[in-house]
Amino acid sequence: MTTIANGLEALKGLAGKHLGRSDWLEITQDRVNTFADATNDHQWIHVDPERAKDGPFGGTIAHGYLTLSLLIPLFNELLDIRGVQMSINYGLEKVRFPSPVKVGAKIRLAATVAEVEDVPGDGVQMLLDFTVEIDGVAKPACVARAVYRHYA
Template sequence: WIEVTQARINTFADATGDHQWIHVDPERAAEGPFGAPIAHGYLTLSLFIPLFTELLDVQGVTTKVNYGLNKVRFPSPVKVGSRIRLVAKLADVEDVPGGVQITVDGAIEIEGGAKPAAVLQSLSRFYA
């Protein structure tokens, strides 16, 4: 599990320049549609990497590369203080020059939430 703190949200806002009040203004966000600040969808998506690394230990490779995404949706917002985790299934493995490419179907779940924060299909390449 990874906790999504206000500090993490603020750091992401600074890095991306997205300072929308639903993310960085706790007082105003408390009065808003979600009742609290929420993480940026792309912050949630970016946490796929550390969450995925906890699930899969690939050995014997020198380089790991994010190759892309086929599908991404954000069904439910991640409120500040929530904890998220990744549930994933290996959908495909194929050879590419010098390595392999894997396709992973994933859902980033919110602890106690009815809907996932994100559903996605990720492609990663691993080179020897």
């Protein structure tokens, strides 16, 4: 884990730095079902293991947006920022889901700080390139460019 203790100036020094990879996280059917309940997305490829056995993926798969939502806890394993008043998730510039995440698979996050620039209001904006890897699968589950803002 990278720890930033000196606030905004130290964040600027992260531009171009690879932050490493998170621990592996297993995607369980219970997690997929809970996400389905929270979002009211109960499509059979996610929540019906019996029917999904004969489907295009040979079993149930995680929702793409479930994978995307896991960026936050996985990213928290990679970067600890101190010395700022507030940090916000400002959005995403690009998201793709090249490979499905089968229930039972393990995923992890790889992150690189693409850019850090000043923004009005005594803050900086970080652009982060995220790749969600699947254990044993060549294509990633998700690639995204995330935008975070941090204020002094």
